[in-house]
Amino acid sequence: MKYNFKNLLVEIDNHIAKVTINRPQALNALSIETIEELQHFTAVVSSDDEVQAIIITGSGDKAFVAGADINELRQLDREAGEFYSIRGNRAMRSIELLRKPVIAAINGYALGGGCELAMACHIRIASDKAKFGQPEVNLGLIPGFGGTQRLTRLVGMGRALQLLLTGETISAEEAYRIGLVNQVVPHDELMNSCYKLLGTILSKAPIAVQSIIKAVYGGQEVVLDVALNREAHWFGVTCGTEDMKEGTAAFLEKRKPNWSNK
Numbered sequence: 660m661k662y663n664f665k666n667l668l669v670e671i672d673n674h675i676a677k678v679t680i681n682r683p684q685a686l687n688a689l690s691i692e693t694i695e696e697l698q699h700f701t702a703v704v705s706s707d708d709e710v711q712a713i714i715i716t717g718s719g720d721k722a723f724v725a726g727a728d729i730n731e732l733r734q735l736d737r738e739a740g741e742f743y744s745i746r747g748n749r750a751m752r753s754i755e756l757l758r759k760p761v762i763a764a765i766n767g768y769a770l771g772g773g774c775e776l777a778m779a780c781h782i783r784i785a786s787d788k789a790k791f792g793q794p795e796v797n798l799g800l801i802p803g804f805g806g807t808q809r810l811t812r813l814v815g816m817g818r819a820l821q822l823l824l825t826g827e828t829i830s831a832e833e834a835y836r837i838g839l840v841n842q843v844v845p846h847d848e849l850m851n852s853c854y855k856l857l858g859t860i861l862s863k864a865p866i867a868v869q870s871i872i873k874a875v876y877g878g879q880e881v882v883l884d885v886a887l888n889r890e891a892h893w894f895g896v897t898c899g900t901e902d903m904k905e906g907t908a909a910f911l912e913k914r915k916p917n918w919s920n921k
C-alpha cells in the first residue's frame with residue numbers, strides 16, 4: 660500500500676486523493692511525524708498517475724488543523740526550532756510545488772500551522788464553521804511554516820501584520836472578505852463543493868492545468884520581465900501539445916474537446 664501513514668488517511672476516488680490529517684485527540688495538530696508524512700506523501704503522489712488532484716482536510720467536525728503540536732514545540736531550543744521550521748517549510752513547499760491541483764477543505768479551526776498548511780494549498784474552500792488565525796504570538800512564537808510570507812502575499816501587508824501581531828481568530832466570512840479563502844460554503848456541503856470544483860478543473864486539458872500552476876508559482880518571486888518569460892515558456896509548452904490542437908479545433912467545430920493528455 661503506497662499511502663499507508665500513521666497520521667494521514669489517504670483515500671483515492673476517481674483520480675482525486677483525499678488526505679485527512681488524522682490526530683483528532685489533538686485537533687489534528689501537526690506533529691513532526693505528521694509533517695514528515697506529508698512530505699513523503701507529496702514525493703510519492705507527484706509521480707502517481709492514478710492521482711490527478713488532491714484535497715487536504717482534517718478529521719472530525721471541529722478542526723482542520725489547530726496548529727503545530729504545542730507539546731513538541733515547547734521542547735525546542737533555538738537550534739532545534741530553526742531546524743523544525745526548515746523541515747516544516749520544506750513540507751509546505753512540496754505541497755505548493757505539486758503540479759496537480761491541491762485544494763484545502765477547511766472544515767474547522769485552521770490556526771497557526773493549520774492556516775499555514777491551508778495557505779500552501781493552491782485553493783482554499785472553507786466551511787462556514789471554519790476559523791482562521793496565526794496565534795503564535797500568544798505563545799511567544801512566530802509562524803514557522805511560511806505564515807509570515809504566504810499570509811502577506813495573500814491578504815497584503817497591513818492585514819497580515821494585524822493578524823500576526825494580534826494573534827486574533829477570524830471567521831470564515833472575514834477570511835473570505837480579506838482574500839484568505841476562495842469560497843465559504845455551508846459546512847455539510849464542504850467536501851461536495853471541493854469535489855465539484857476539482858471536477859471542473861480536471862475536465863480541462865491536463866498539461867494546460869499543470870502549466871498554469873507552474874507559471875503562476877514560477878512568477879511569484881521574480882521581476883515581471885523574468886516572470887513573463889516563464890509564462891511564455893509554459894505557453895509554448897501548451898502550444899506544443901495535441902490537446903491544444905484538439906481544444907482549438909473543438910471550439911471552431913462547436914463541440915466538446917476530447918483530451919488525450921499529450
Ligand code: CO8
Binds near residue numbers: 771
Ligand atoms: N497542539 C497540541 N494539542 C492541541 C493543539 C495544538 N496546537 N490544539 C489543541 N490541542 C489539544 C488540546 O490540548 C486538547 O487536548 P486534551 O483534550 O488532552 O486537553 C484537545 O486538543 C482539544 O482542545 P481544547 O480542549 O483546547 O478545545 P477547545 O474547543 O476548548 O479549543 C482551540 C479549541 C481554540 C483550537 C484551542 O485548542 C487552541 O487554542 N489550540 C491551540 C491553537 C494554537 O495556538 N495553534 C498554534 C500553535 S503554534 C504553531 O502552529 C506554529 C507553527 C509553526 C511552527 C514552526 C516550528 C518552528
